[in-house]
Amino acid sequence: MTTKHKVIFDTDPGVDDAMALYFAMAHPDIDVIGITTTFGNVTVQQATENAIYLTRLAGVSIPVAQGAAVPLSKKPGSPPDFIHGKDGLGNLPSRAEVEGVAEDVSAAEFIVKMARAHPGEITLVAVGPLGNLGLALKIEPNLPKLLKNVVLMAGTVTEPGNVSPVAEANVWNDPDAADLVFTAGWDLTMCGLDVTHRVIMPASAFLGLATEHKHVAMDTLSHAVDFYSNFYQAIRPELGHSCYGHDVLAFVWLVAPELFKTKMGRIRVQKQGEGNGQTMMDRLGLFYPEPGWEADKPETRVCMEVNAPACYELIMGTLLSDWLKPALLK
Ligand code: BDR
Numbered sequence: 522m523t524t525k526h527k528v529i530f531d532t533d534p535g536v537d538d539a540m541a542l543y544f545a546m547a548h549p550d551i552d553v554i555g556i557t558t559t560f561g562n563v564t565v566q567q568a569t570e571n572a573i574y575l576t577r578l579a580g581v582s583i584p585v586a587q588g589a590a591v592p593l594s595k596k597p598g599s600p601p602d603f604i605h606g607k608d609g610l611g612n613l614p615s616r617a618e619v620e621g622v623a624e625d626v627s628a629a630e631f632i633v634k635m636a637r638a639h640p641g642e643i644t645l646v647a648v649g650p651l652g653n654l655g656l657a658l659k660i661e662p663n664l665p666k667l668l669k670n671v672v673l674m675a676g677t678v679t680e681p682g683n684v685s686p687v688a689e690a691n692v693w694n695d696p697d698a699a700d701l702v703f704t705a706g707w708d709l710t711m712c713g714l715d716v717t718h719r720v721i722m723p724a725s726a727f728l729g730l731a732t733e734h735k736h737v738a739m740d741t742l743s744h745a746v747d748f749y750s751n752f753y754q755a756i757r758p759e760l761g762h763s764c765y766g767h768d769v770l771a772f773v774w775l776v777a778p779e780l781f782k783t784k785m786g787r788i789r790v791q792k793q794g795e796g797n798g799q800t801m802m803d804r805l806g807l808f809y810p811e812p813g814w815e816a817d818k819p820e821t822r823v824c825m826e827v828n829a830p831a832c833y834e835l836i837m838g839t840l841l842s843d844w845l846k847p848a849l850l851k
């Protein structure tokens with residue numbers, strides 16, 4: 522019998538965040554024991570509302586703790602409503618009223634509390650800007666030993682960036698927090714654009730899921746993916762009416778690492794100038810005299826290649842399974 526992965530999901534939902542959340546809730550080997558929210562695709566208040574909404578809509582009451590509203594030092598920007606919609610879920614025409622409120626501790630406090638209560642057992646899957654992990658490290662410097670491992674959707678090594686030629690959005694949103702995370706010394710895996718740009722998710726497949734399930738949660742996801750795919754089709758017409766599943770790949774790594782080729786190396790984050798948000802990886806394992814690249818800096822496991830068709834099958838098969846419960850409506 523496999524033991525389930527006990528996961529805290531750190532997220533800024535967000536359409537691909539919603540896809541990732543539903544994949545995690547649907548997968549038999551994953552137990553989402555808490556959700557922590559951050560600014561990013563939407564404000565942190567909207568991210569919290571969406572996390573509560575999406576979980577209750579799927580019929581499960583998972584604790585949600587609200588986190589970082591702004592980056593650690595960078596000047597805050599505005600959420601990309603042209604990608605995820607003003608509400609983060611593709612501008613839903615209406616919302617059902619669901620049960621549930623956020624926890625009375627911050628995201629960082631929640632992460633630390635849970636890690637201390639279950640030492641060595643929890644996987645932290647983070648798919649937004651990394652301020653909550655940065656703040657949690659400040660509260661509990663021993664966090665890397667208390668968590669089992671950390672998996673990120675963040676960064677890029679050889680694939681061009683999506684907010685500048687070199688930067689991926691989650692790292693670029695809070696480069697200072699990201700650098701803390703890449704140098705903290707946990708068992709760390711990065712699923713970045715090098716692999717997420719290989720897996721194309723057609724909007725029609727989500728419409729198919731909604732038709733099969735006949736459930737408000739899947740109707741909601743399909744609506745959101747449709748909006749998100751309009752954005753991708755406009756900037757990358759060769760994709761057709763499709764999108765990248767970005768965040769869901771972090772969970773795919775967790776349950777099916779054999780679908781990825783990885784490389785170990787030290788990563789540092791560029792914090793200033795036109796290159797801010799760049800994840801610079803030492804791919805050669807060399808001695809470098811430049812300060813910041815000392816040999817004792819921790820290494821990250823970076824996903825460099827993915828079996829895209831198998832990954833797509835796993836995502837769709839999991840979402841199609843019989844996992845949805847009646848929505849927890851008021
Ligand atoms: C990442 O940025 C966000 O827009 C997505 O949700 C994903 O986490 C992709 O660069």
Ligand code: CA
Binds near residue numbers: 532535538649768
């Ligand atoms: Ca995200």
